[in-house]
């Protein structure tokens with residue numbers, strides 16, 4: 001029987017997106033079936049690759065070289081769905097990576113429940129975006145994508161709390177800020193399947209941010225650290241640049257992220273010199 005860490009490495013080293021998410025969803029089902037049967041799968045140990053395997057397409061470009069398209073056109077909406085698919089595939093790998101990467105830090109079973117559930121949901125999100133792209137006659141890999149997506153994982157490769165601060169509590173929280181605007185674009189275009197898919201993503205991402213915040217606070221408690229101070233220090237250490245307002249204060253609060261966590265890290269408008 002495979003350990004959870006071995007399952008994670010198998011997902012990470014599978015290149016094709018649909019195959020990666022199929023494995024991810026099957027392993028998540030195995031994990032929860034074993035938990036329900038009272039015979040949990042051991043977390044175990046396995047060597048996580050520094051970078052996950054990815055398909056030959058999409059071509060990965062520096063964000064400055066990724067062509068910008070107007071969201072008002074069908075091509076622009078395809079580009080938007082493609083960008084979200086790319087984010088979701090990266091999110092699948094980010095969720096599985098944390099399990100073998102930080103397996104030396106003992107965590108309660110509830111942590112693995114949350115992470116495996118989120119990995120399963122990210123896999124569903126990628127598949128939903130692929131379905132929408134295919135409905136439009138496109139597919140994941142048809143356009144170039146952002147090359148810098150794995151950077152946050154590499155930057156926090158040796159810091160578990162840093163990983164929680166930057167990935168769920170900064171990057172996934174950013175998703176809560178921008179998704180309502182995206183839903184509006186597809187609603188105006190009358191694309192009801194994209195609206196439904198993005199609404200599923202939006203609802204489930206609140207949970208992912210909440211898991212990040214919950215386990216970040218848990219580790220702060222274990223190390224007797226003030227969560228707000230620790231969060232500010234870690235984000236300033238590992239995250240490049242300032243956080244971008246406007247923030248979705250309501251959904252962030254629902255996810256356990258109060259304004260005094262993120263506002264001090266927001267980009268400031270330089271004061272005019274008198």
Ligand SMILES: [Fe+2]
Pocket residue numbers: 088091121122125201205
């Ligand atoms: Fe997602």
Ligand SMILES: [Fe+2]
Pocket residue numbers: 091118122172204205208
């Ligand atoms: Fe997520």
